[in-house]
Amino acid sequence: MLARGGPAILVEGDGRALLFDAGRGAEERLFALDAVPKMDALYLTHLHSDHTVGIPDVWLTGWLFGRKAPLRVYGPAGTATLCRSLEAAYSFDVHVRRDVDEGLPAEGVRLVAREISEGGIQREGAMRVSAFLVDHGVVKPALGYRVDLGGRSVVLSGDTRPSGNLVKFARGTDVLIHEVIAPEAERRGAAASFSREQRERVIAHHTTPEDAGRIFARVKPRLAVYSHIVPSFAMEDDLLAPTRKTYSGPLEVGEDGMVIEIGERVRVVRPKK
Numbered sequence: 206m207l208a209r210g211g212p213a214i215l216v217e218g219d220g221r222a223l224l225f226d227a228g229r230g231a232e233e234r235l236f237a238l239d240a241v242p243k244m245d246a247l248y249l250t251h252l253h254s255d256h257t258v259g260i261p262d263v264w265l266t267g268w269l270f271g272r273k274a275p276l277r278v279y280g281p282a283g284t285a286t287l288c289r290s291l292e293a294a295y296s297f298d299v300h301v302r303r304d305v306d307e308g309l310p311a312e313g314v315r316l317v318a319r320e321i322s323e324g325g326i327q328r329e330g331a332m333r334v335s336a337f338l339v340d341h342g343v344v345k346p347a348l349g350y351r352v353d354l355g356g357r358s359v360v361l362s363g364d365t366r367p368s369g370n371l372v373k374f375a376r377g378t379d380v381l382i383h384e385v386i387a388p389e390a391e392r393r394g395a396a397a398s399f400s401r402e403q404r405e406r407v408i409a410h411h412t413t414p415e416d417a418g419r420i421f422a423r424v425k426p427r428l429a430v431y432s433h434i435v436p437s438f439a440m441e442d443d444l445l446a447p448t449r450k451t452y453s454g455p456l457e458v459g460e461d462g463m464v465i466e467i468g469e470r471v472r473v474v475r476p477k478k
Contacts, residue, residue, distance in 0.1 A: 222244045281321070
């Protein structure tokens with residue numbers, strides 16, 4: 206049974222819906238939130254396959270279920286090439302559905318790609334989306350994002366090892382959603398497919414719970430949340446105890462379908478089992 210889907214975080218505000226990354230199962234999670242046709246834009250943190258493999262489903266299924274405007278895709282260098290390649294790969298499907306059979310709207314299947322870097326700021330209605338560089342080891346460039354609306358904010362780390370630049374951009378945020386790796390679980394789980402050297406390189410590209418706790422302690426968000434948990438089968442016990450060595454503030458381990466409402470108070474709604 207799938208423990209967790211791939212990286213994908215939906216941020217909603219001012220009548221807009223923005224998706225950050227599109228990992229495995231992203232479209233199914235969007236369906237559960239009734240957010241498929243109304244999604245306005247996709248923001249990519251970097252171009253690793255586990256963050257992008259869900260794009261065709263998000264793009265084409267959203268079109269099939271009623272999207273009439275182009276899907277805007279923002280991301281680091283290489284994003285435009287990725288989008289053009291997807292359009293070429295699915296050109297037969299698009300042609301048949303648009304020109305031959307269903308007559309779906311041509312604008313709704315367009316991918317409009319824009320490559321951004323640190324300092325890139327997009328306006329989504331009243332929402333302000335700011336990109337900043339993070340440190341994902343040899344994977345460059347890799348971005349994090351901050352979304353501000355009406356005096357409230359959320360910061361999304363993307364994939365990164367401990368980053369002072371993230372701390373700078375995250376100061377004053379209400380919610381910090383940060384990746385994490387459980388080293389011992391990764392060493393156990395990857396034994397069959399990765400060499401010891403490969404496992405250690407993976408661990409070195411991410412943030413351990415102890416280091417994440419240090420980041421949370423510096424940023425002091427109203428709520429810290431773990432997302433993109435590596436490996437996907439890691440349990441709360443693998444994460445919480447080591448985090449508490451360096452951080453004592455509000456903390457949640459994210460799960461698929463979790464909703465976080467940011468207002469006068471930060472409210473977490475867990476999915477029904």
